[in-house]
Amino acid sequence: MRKELIALLVIVAVVACSSSRNADNSIPVASFQQDVTSELALLMRTMAAHADSVKAALARDGKLPPKPAIKTLFTATPTQGMHIDPITYPTFGKDYLAKLDALYKAPKAERPQAYNALVQSCANCHGTHCPGPLMRIRKMYVAVEE
Numbered sequence: 001m002r003k004e005l006i007a008l009l010v011i012v013a014v015v016a017c018s019s020s021r022n023a024d025n026s027i028p029v030a031s032f033q034q035d036v037t038s039e040l041a042l043l044m045r046t047m048a049a050h051a052d053s054v055k056a057a058l059a060r061d062g063k064l065p066p067k068p069a070i071k072t073l074f075t076a077t078p079t080q081g082m083h084i085d086p087i088t089y090p091t092f093g094k095d096y097l098a099k100l101d102a103l104y105k106a107p108k109a110e111r112p113q114a115y116n117a118l119v120q121s122c123a124n125c126h127g128t129h130c131p132g133p134l135m136r137i138r139k140m141y142v143a144v145e146e
């Protein structure tokens, strides 16, 4: 049982953010003693699920899901050891919130572009914080007719 649990924790750690940190397979033992999912990671899952549902809505009828209240982007506790840059993180975070507002204000015909701008704001922050999800984020864009 313990072995399976540790294997699961290793998988979770690798799938989440730490792809670069774990590249040399030297996962610090201490990382097993913390809660697996931080407040910030949980919030990110909500943000990612929301973006996925917007993408699905655009493919369907363009009717957006309810706008999520993202209240704790600047206060949620990150995974232990995760560096949150005091300058770039708030800048990228405000940009995400601005793109979220813009999406809900955009006329229907412009929602695909507004959605792509939202996904770009995810990618921008993940370029400097937590690169693990970047592959997934790059697949979230929608094709836009010029």
Ligand code: HEC
Pocket: 016, 017, 038, 039, 040, 041, 042, 044, 045, 047, 048, 051, 077, 078, 079, 082, 084, 089, 090, 092, 093, 094, 096, 118, 119, 121, 122, 123, 125, 126, 129, 130, 133, 137
């Ligand atoms: C302002 C910076 C920032 C923005 C904007 C941002 N992220 Fe994140 N994201 C992070 C950080 C930092 C973490 C690591 C959280 C932790 O481990 O505590 C993270 C973690 C994640 C995770 C992993 C969660 C887990 O289960 O461990 C996913 C997936 C993710 N983000 C997707 C997204 C998507 C999709 C968007 C846009 C809708 C987005 N992020 C916007 C900084 C950001």
